[in-house]
Amino acid sequence: xxxxxxxxxxxxxxxxxxxxxxxxxxxxxxxxxxxxxxxxxxxxxxxxxxxxxxxxxxxxxxxxxxxxxxxxxxxxxxxxxxxxxxxxxxxxxxxxxxxxxxxxxxxxxxxxxxxxxxxxxxxxxxxxxxxxxxxxxxxxxxxxxxxxxxxxxxxxxxxxxxxxxxxxxxxxxxxxxxxxxxxxxxxxxxxxxxxxxxxxxxxxxxxxxxxxxxxxxxxxxxxx
Ligand code: SAH
Numbered sequence: 001x002x003x004x005x006x007x008x009x010x011x012x013x014x015x016x017x018x019x020x021x022x023x024x025x026x027x028x029x030x031x032x033x034x035x036x037x038x039x040x041x042x043x044x045x046x047x048x049x050x051x052x053x054x055x056x057x058x059x060x061x062x063x064x065x066x067x068x069x070x071x072x073x074x075x076x077x078x079x080x081x082x083x084x085x086x087x088x089x090x091x092x093x094x095x096x097x098x099x100x101x102x103x104x105x106x107x108x109x110x111x112x113x114x115x116x117x118x119x120x121x122x123x124x125x126x127x128x129x130x131x132x133x134x135x136x137x138x139x140x141x142x143x144x145x146x147x148x149x150x151x152x153x154x155x156x157x158x159x160x161x162x163x164x165x166x167x168x169x170x171x172x173x174x175x176x177x178x179x180x181x182x183x184x185x186x187x188x189x190x191x192x193x194x195x196x197x198x199x200x201x202x203x204x205x206x207x208x209x210x211x212x213x214x215x216x217x218x219x220x221x222x223x224x
Contacts, residue, residue: 113137
C-alpha cells in the first residue's frame with residue numbers, strides 16, 4: 001500500500017517489529033488493523049534525522065518547535081478508541097510530525113489533519129507525499145475551530161490537550177460519529193470520547209494521558 005522508501009532498511013523494519021511486539025502486543029493491545037498499520041508505517045521518517053535510531057522507543061520524542069511525536073502505545077490506544085474503517089472520513093487536530101495522520105490514511109478513506117505550526121505542517125505533508133498516501137491532506141490552521149469546509153467528519157481525533165472539549169469539533173461530527181480528545185489540565189488529561197446520535201452528543205471518560213497543549217481559539221490561551 002505504501003510506496004517503497006529508500007530510507008526504510010531492514011534494520012528499521014526489525015525495530016518496528018519489536019516495537020509492535022514489545023510495546024503493543026505485550027500490553028494486550030489487540031486491534032488487528034491498528035497493529036498491521038503500525039507494523040508497516042516507517043515511524044523513523046517522521047522524526048528529525050538525528051533521532052531516527054530512537055524512533056521506535058517506548059516514549060514520546062521531540063520533533064522541533066517544542067512539540068512531540070506521541071508514544072507509540074498512546075497512538076495505538078487513540079486509534080483503537082476512534083474505531084476507524086475503510087469508509088471513514090477523519091479529521092485530526094494537531095498533525096505534528098504527520099505520523100498519526102499517515103496511520104489514519106492507512107485506516108480510513110480520507111484524512112484532513114490540521115497543524116498550527118507552519119514548518120511542521122510543511123514537513124508532515126512532505127513525508128506523507130513521499131509515502132504515496134494521497135488521501136492524507138495536511139492543512140495549516142487553528143484546528144481548535146475544526147475544519148468547517150470539509151465537515152461533517154465520521155471521526156475526529158485531537159492530538160493535543162484541551163482545557164475543555166472545543167464546541168466546533170462537536171458541531172462538525174457526523175451523525176453516528178465519534179470524537180476522541182485529551183481534555184483536562186495543562187499537564188495531565190483524560191481521554192474523552194464523544195458520540196453523536198442525531199442532536200445528542202454523549203460523553204465517556206477513558207484513560208489518563210499527557211499531551212502538549214492545544215492552543216488557538218478553543219485551546220489554552222493566556223490566563224486560562
Ligand atoms: N499527532 C502528532 C503529535 C501531535 S503533537 C504526531 O503524530 O506526530 C501536538 C501538535 O498539535 C503539535 O504539533 C502542535 O503544534 C499542534 N497544535 C496545538 N494546538 C493546535 C491547534 N489549535 N490547531 C492545530 N494544531 C495544533
